[in-house]
Every structure is written in structure tokens, then in C-alpha cells.
Amino acid sequence: xxxxxxxxxxxxxxxxxxxxxxxxxxxxxxxxxxxxxxxxxxxxxxxxxxxxxxxxxxxxxxxxxxxxxxxxxxxxxxxxxxxxxxxxxxxxxxxxxxxxxxxxxxxxxxxxxxxxxxxxxxxxxxxxxxxxxxxxxxxxxxxxxxxxxxxxxxxxxxxxxxxxxxxxxxxxxxx
Amino acid sequence: xxxxxxxxxxxxxxxxxxxxxxxxxxxxxxxxxxxxxxxxxxxxxxxxxxxxxxxxxxxxxxxxxxxxxxxxxxxxxxxxxxxxxxxxxxxxxxxxxxxxxxxxxxxxxxxxxxxxxxxxxxxxxxxxxxxxxxxxxxxxxxxxxxxxxxxxxxxxxxxxxxxxxxxxxxxxxxxxxxxxxxxxxxxxxxxxxxxxxxxxxxxxxxx
Numbered sequence: 560x561x562x563x564x565x566x567x568x569x570x571x572x573x574x575x576x577x578x579x580x581x582x583x584x585x586x587x588x589x590x591x592x593x594x595x596x597x598x599x600x601x602x603x604x605x606x607x608x609x610x611x612x613x614x615x616x617x618x619x620x621x622x623x624x625x626x627x628x629x630x631x632x633x634x635x636x637x638x639x640x641x642x643x644x645x646x647x648x649x650x651x652x653x654x655x656x657x658x659x660x661x662x663x664x665x666x667x668x669x670x671x672x673x674x675x676x677x678x679x680x681x682x683x684x685x686x687x688x689x690x691x692x693x694x695x696x697x698x699x700x701x702x703x704x705x706x707x708x709x710x711x712x713x714x715x716x717x718x719x720x721x722x723x724x725x726x727x728x729x730x731x732x733x734x
Numbered sequence: 735x736x737x738x739x740x741x742x743x744x745x746x747x748x749x750x751x752x753x754x755x756x757x758x759x760x761x762x763x764x765x766x767x768x769x770x771x772x773x774x775x776x777x778x779x780x781x782x783x784x785x786x787x788x789x790x791x792x793x794x795x796x797x798x799x800x801x802x803x804x805x806x807x808x809x810x811x812x813x814x815x816x817x818x819x820x821x822x823x824x825x826x827x828x829x830x831x832x833x834x835x836x837x838x839x840x841x842x843x844x845x846x847x848x849x850x851x852x853x854x855x856x857x858x859x860x861x862x863x864x865x866x867x868x869x870x871x872x873x874x875x876x877x878x879x880x881x882x883x884x885x886x887x888x889x890x891x892x893x894x895x896x897x898x899x900x901x902x903x904x905x906x907x908x909x910x911x912x913x914x915x916x917x918x919x920x921x922x923x924x925x926x927x928x929x930x931x932x933x934x935x936x937x938x939x940x941x
Contacts, residue, residue: 618893637769641754666871673878680885684892691896698903705910712914716921723925731932 561613562648563588563621563641566606570635577637584636587624593617602626610648616683645676755844755886757785760792760831762838767828770845772799772819778847780805780827781814783890786897788837793830799823809833842890 568577
């Protein structure tokens with residue numbers, strides 16, 4: 560699970576500092592999964608929070624677009640961005656009060672989450688290693704078959720050239 | 735239109751302290767800066783690595799709140815800077831790909847500021863001594879954090895190697911296609927040129 564929080568602040572030239580909150584500015588959030596499908600496409604206000612759960616391993620893309628041009632003409636926009644992934648997205652305060660855990664129990668819960676994350680990462684690496692091996696073997700195969708094909712093409716081309724020229728010279732009564 | 739695109743691997747960890755890690759795309763001829771606020775006397779570490787793109791190098795510049803340049807280097811593939819902040823303020827670190835004409839770079843950075851906050855705020859403000867079990871658990875937690883950090887580095891190196899291998903695969907394919915076309919063009923071209931030698935003049939007897 561991935562939780563993203565952002566906050567935008569507009570620079571005010573009058574006070575030479577960033578305004579604490581800037582209404583009227585929105586940010587469009589676009590999230591793509593590794594196969595480039597759009598998982599989330601939504602416009603939030605100046606301050607927003609978005610979450611998504613990944614269904615396939617790999618590189619997800621998170622894009623933030625501003626939807627106003629109000630801050631152009633020499634303006635500046637400050638964007639605070641906080642993205643938390645996996646076990647860091649857990650709010651341990653909330654878990655502690657909901658399940659009524661002691662400090663030690665909460666700590667053990669955190670350790671369990673961390674170990675789970677390590678396991679997920681290892682599975683991901685196994686998947687990646689498989690992909691990598693496939694790519695390498697495909698390259699190897701391509702190089703081999705392509706060398707053979709090239710030899711064949713060269714031989715065929717040479718043969719065709721000779722035949723064509725022979726018939727050409729015979730037609731021109733040179734041979 | 736301002737757009738920030740960051741790539742997130744699903745198991746990126748963002749520490750519970752200030753700072754964090756991110757993987758972002760740096761287009762060619764561009765410079766991307768990030769800011770973070772730090773307190774006085776706090777030790778911070780910034781490390782970065784180029785994942786894909788060109789010669790896997792990027793320029794980096796780190797400026798302290800008072801404007802002093804803490805770190806500045808060009809064309810580095812990976813580096814790590816640890817410094818202690820003299821004053822409270824906003825640090826700025828910039829990655830530059832301005833020396834590159836058309837390769838986009840994907841850069842990963844990890845900013846770690848200060849020590850970790852306690853897990854959950856307890857009601858009482860007085861600090862109680864930790865039992866053996868509690869300190870053991872904290873120890874395990876620290877070790878697991880190290881493991882996760884190592885896993886991140888491993889994942890980055892794997893992504894780099896894989897990107898390179900897929901790039902190689904594609905280049906082999908395109909070059910093979912290209913060579914075939916070139917061979918065919920030359921083969922047919924040779925014949926045509928040779929024919930043109932013999933068509934304009936009166937045919938003479940040649941062995």
C-alpha cells in the first residue's frame with residue numbers, strides 16, 4: 560500500500576514568503592502501474608492525500624500536475640511531498656489505540672511488518688532475476704540466429720548477383 | 735505546467751523521520767532541485783545513485799541553509815554525503831543533467847535526517863528504563879532497517895543491470911535489421927551499377 564501526501568504553497572511577493580495555504584490551486588495526480596495502465600487519475604485541491612495498492616511488482620509512476628497557471632509570471636510554488644510505502648504507511652499510533660497494545664507489543668508488531676516487507680522484497684527480486692535471465696537468453700539466441708541468417712542472406716545475395724550478371728552479359732552478347 | 739514525475743518501487747521505504755527517498759526522472763539538459771528543512775546540530779546523510787540513462791552519471795550540488803556549498807561534484811554515478819547542519823533552515827540539493835544532449839536519467843536519492851522518532855507517543859512524559867526485551871526488540875529493529883537498506887541498494891543495482899541488458903537486447907535487434915537492409919541494398923546496388931557500366935557503350939567482346 561502506498562500513501563502519498565502533498566501540500567502546495569504559493570509564493571506571495573508582497574510578504575516575500577510562502578502563504579500558509581493557497582486555495583484555488585489544484586494538483587492532478589496520475590499514477591501508472593508497471594504496464595503503463597492508469598491506476599489513479601484524480602484532481603485534488605492545494606492539499607491532498609492519495610493512496611493506492613499495487614497489484615503487480617515493478618516500477619510505478621506517480622505524477623503531479625498543477626492545473627492552474629495562476630502562479631506563472633515569475634511566481635513560485637512550493638510543493639511538500641511525502642510518499643510512504645509498505646510498512647511505513649502504517650500508522651502505529653492508530654494501531655496501538657485500536658488493538659490496545661503495549662509498547663513492547665507494538666514494537667513486535669512493527670518488527671513483524673518489517674520482516675514481511677523483507678520477504679516481499681525477496682520475492683520481487685526472484686521475479687526480477689527471472690526476467691533478467693530471460694532477457695539475457697533472448698539476446699544470446701538472437702545474436703546466434705542472426706549470425707546464421709546473415710550468412711544465409713550473404714550467400715543468397717552473392718549467388719543471385721552472379722546469376723543475374725551472367726544472364727545480363729549473355730543477353731548483351733559479351734559472354 | 736509544472737509536473738513532477740517520480741518513479742516509486744513498491745517497496746521503497748520512507749523513514750519515519752524527516753527526509754526520505756525517491757526515484758525521479760531527470761530529463762536531458764535539465765536541473766532538478768529538492769529542499770528539506772533541518773534543525774541545528776542534526777546530522778544528515780544524502781546518498782544518490784543513477785539507475786538508467788547514458789553513462790549513468792549526474793552532477794550534484796548540496797547547499798546548506800546559510801548558502802555554503804557542502805558538496806559539489808560532477809559526473810558521479812554514486813555518492814554519499816554526511817554532514818552536520820550548523821543552523822536551522824532549508825537545505826537545497828540539485829541534480830543536473832545539463833551536460834547531456836538527449837539521454838534522460840533516472841536518479842535515486844535517499845535523505846536521512848537525524849534519529850528516529852519513538853514508535854508511538856506514550857501518555858507519560860518521563861522516560862522509563864527499557865527492559866532487556868524492549869532493548870532487544872529495538873536492536874532487532876535497527877538491524878532490520880539495515881537489511882531493508884541493503885535490499886534497496888541491491889534492487890537499484892539489479893534495475894541498473896536489467897536496464898542495460900534490455901537496452902543491449904534492443905540494440906542487437908535493431909542492428910541486425912539494419913544490417914540486413916544494408917546488405918540487400920548493397921547487393922542490388924552493386925548489380926545495378928555494374929549494369930550501368932555496360933549499357934551506355936557499345937558492347938565489346940570481353941572475357
